[in-house]
């Protein structure tokens with residue numbers, strides 16, 4: 109149905125695509141795999157009419173096409189869910205879904221029809237609880253992901269492209285997504301699916317194309333029974349064992365964080381927890397269980413009652429500034445909206461949280477700043493290794509690493525990590541786990557939130573299971589397995 | 604980034620070069636004279652100082668409409684009979700304090716009062732001009748002969764150039780350093796580019812926003828001293844519509860009104876373009892309405908060109 113041949117895309121200083129072939133059949137789920145920066149997002153942006161290829165041909169149903177703008181692409185029947193959400197925060201859910209193809213008569217928007225249409229699509233997605241009239245800016249990241257999916261479905265698309273749609277979704281939501289994908293493919297719609305989670309590829313994918321450094325290295329591999337080791341070595345050119353680093357050798361030290369009876373109405377209630385120096389504590393729970401909100405409240409970024417004690421000192425409420433000065437750091441969930449200065453360099457983004465460290469009387473020591481940023485870029489293998497580049501020219505996974513790098517500076521006592529490996533590829537993920545474990549070994553306390561239960565279980569020493577805003581289980585990670593945790597977070601059955 | 608930045612400035616330099624060529628061709632006898640160049644620079648100095656402050660506010664994601672009015676108020680306050688009794692030094696300090704104070708009020712309203720910058724500074728524009736009229740009784744206040752030290756900023760020349768042009772240059776250099784070499788500058792980009800990210804990175808966004816408006820006010824105070832020197836007066840009519848010139852210069856210089864991007868050098872080049880246009884129109888005896896139309900066109904063209912530039916890096 110769709111055939112792309114020899115696609116080349118050159119950005120200033122980077123050849124993002126260097127002769128890529130892609131071949132998608134009607135009714136199949138075609139998975140695109142590749143390391144961070146391999147060129148996956150760039151390829152689908154070529155399809156979506158965002159970028160024009162420098163070379164190469166695209167054929168759709170046998171006829172050559174060249175989508176010159178996002179509108180062209182939509183008219184051709186290509187709908188795209190981008191990696192970085194592209195919703196308009198100030199508009200309502202319904203307005204976002206039908207943006208560009210509003211229900212209108214004579215130029216007047218027919219709001220009721222729009223709301224009705226939106227309700228239908230949302231219900232189909234299994235999310236009738238999202239109100240069409242709600243303002244998108246106030247939704248959670250996961251709900252935003254649903255809205256952007258609804259937008260793609262609202263077009264009568266014959267090819268739907270999904271760039272890491274599951275990154276912001278929890279376990280049960282992914283199941284929902286897969287159900288919809290199956291419905292679509294049954295109707296002959298083709299889906300291009302990008303994800304760094306191999307389990308998902310196995311479950312939903314039909315065939316796999318692997319990209320490496322802007323080239324196709326394998327086409328049409330069967331998704332179900334190509335051995336993992338083969339896929340990983342195609343992607344990375346090396347053999348990565350997908351493993352978690354061994355747990356701490358030392359016993360955890362003094363308490364760095366104590367939270368008592370923390371309550372934020374509507375989000376969570378009566379949360380009590382503690383984190384010791386050198387300990388990694390994981391929070392497991394569904395989206396909406398209050399995981400991220402707890403981190404924000406601890407950080408002082410969200411109003412809450414109760415006590416937060418950092419290294420023996422009680423923090424007064426309402427002060428991120430104070431929390432940071434006392435040695436906390438938060439790597440938030442939504443990197444684009446909450447963490448990145450897109451126009452600024454990688455260096456400026458990395459050092460933003462610890463500027464005073466690099467300055468004397470307000471004067472920035474740029475040589476030292478650059479040296480530290482370069483060190484971290486190398487340590488986390490951020491690619492391309494060019495700290496002076498604007499961060500928006502990095503791929504999603506590499507941006508994520510930069511967000512994490514920000515808090516490796518400045519002698520933190522406690523790190524709050526919200527989905528630290530979102531969008532990071534398999535190989536780099538193992539490296540990040542090692543980095544996080546290394547931080548703990550240095551005596552830093554880590555409070556970790558992740559939608560991926562294996563990640564919480566593999567990385568954390570202790571796990572708190574959340575459901576609907578309360579802690580329903582607390583215990584050593586070793587005593588739990590994925591199945592039991594999933595049971596608890598879904599059914600609310602305490603262990 | 605820096606290469607692209609230079610390319611963008613290249614466009615501004617080309618525009619300036621073209622305007623200079625036009626000047627040389629149309630008025631070969633008058634344009635390139637020392638007196639014309641000096642008068643252009645003196646004119647540019649006042650708005651230039653204001654433009655430096657405006658650049659900070661706009662990169663920080665705000666806007667300051669009250670700059671002209673604050674400058675007028677500062678000039679009036681510094682030239683009242685009561686202030687003049689204390690001599691030129693106190694007059695200068697008074698102008699700076701009044702400017703900074705008014706800017707601080709803007710900052711408090713925007714940062715802590717949560718007023719939209721457009722509205723807070725619009726209110727300040729009206730109120731400051733009103734206060735200036737009231738203090739001066741709508742009369743132009745002359746600087747007394749005993750205080751002519753202030754006027755000397757414009758009459759004394761070093762290497763043929765009036766001192767106030769050096770003051771302008773100094774403000775530009777200090778502004779550049781503050782924006783590009785200090786934590787304050789870095790935070791300005793952060794607060795304007797993504798306030799939520801800045802907040803979560805531990806930056807006190809409100810305090811910083813307040814300081815940006817105070818800084819703008821400070822620049823207005825300095826500009827007030829310069830205009831007092833040039834006109835030997837303080838008046839409630841000084842600086843009428845300066846806010847538009849300053850904002851236009853900043854925009855032409857490539858600073859986005861949405862915040863987070865921009866440079867001091869761009870703003871100053873934008874200002875020089877405006878000053879050159881004014882000068883060429885006056886030299887060629889064309890009327891001021893045409894001059895305004897030309898300026899309007901320049902703004903549109905500049906913004907269109909920048910949009911192209913933006914697309915390329917995306």
Ligand SMILES: Nc1ncnc2c1ncn2[C@@H]1O[C@H](COP(=O)(O)OP(=O)(O)OP(=O)(O)O)[C@@H](O)[C@H]1O
Nearest residue numbers: 119124144145146147148149150501503504505917
């Ligand atoms: N606008 C741009 N300007 C310059 N370089 C870019 C731009 N967009 C992407 N790149 C570069 O192109 C390469 C491919 O990026 P792309 O976003 O396609 O990677 P990806 O495979 O989607 O990675 P990830 O898994 O991290 O999302 C990277 O090296 C990236 O830095």
Ligand SMILES: [Mg+2]
Nearest residue numbers: 149191503504
């Ligand atoms: Mg990507």
